[in-house]
Amino acid sequence: MEQDNLPNSPAPPPTPFWRSRGGTVLIAFLAIGGLLLGYEHRAHIFSGDGVLIALLVACIAMHLFMHRGHHGRNNGDSGRGDRS
Template sequence: MTHQPDPSHVNQSQSEHAHRPPSFWRSRAGIYLIVALAVGGLLLGYEHRVHILSSGLLIWLPLLLCVGMHFFMHGGHGGHGGHGKGDDQ
């Protein structure tokens, strides 16, 4: 027994989605901001490379990258999908 969505509800949600303004990060100003922050970060890293490489903290970078990738790729807690959902209904 499957539940079919109400067609009027589907059309309403599609029309609401069509009128939503675009995200800031996909706008021209958002893209410019991302590029400016990336270039600024690269220049800052280049100018301070001696301090960064000789600090001894560089060894922790792979661990931080793994944690960061896990967090952003799964979208935080609850993003693993399928956990706790029983298929034996």
């Protein structure tokens, strides 16, 4: 008897969106759009006293540090509590 045809065999885990074809296309479009946006606004980005660059670096750093707590919690609990 083959193990693959048993009715109680677990289903394979679903593929995450970012690994699917649509997710890959979305990432590519966002990357191209970001590059074009940066290219068109390069005069504004690289001029001035660096306030814009400091703001962008601060936003990226806050995003990375704020998501530090998400690693390792994969139990499906959103952490917001039950408000029903």
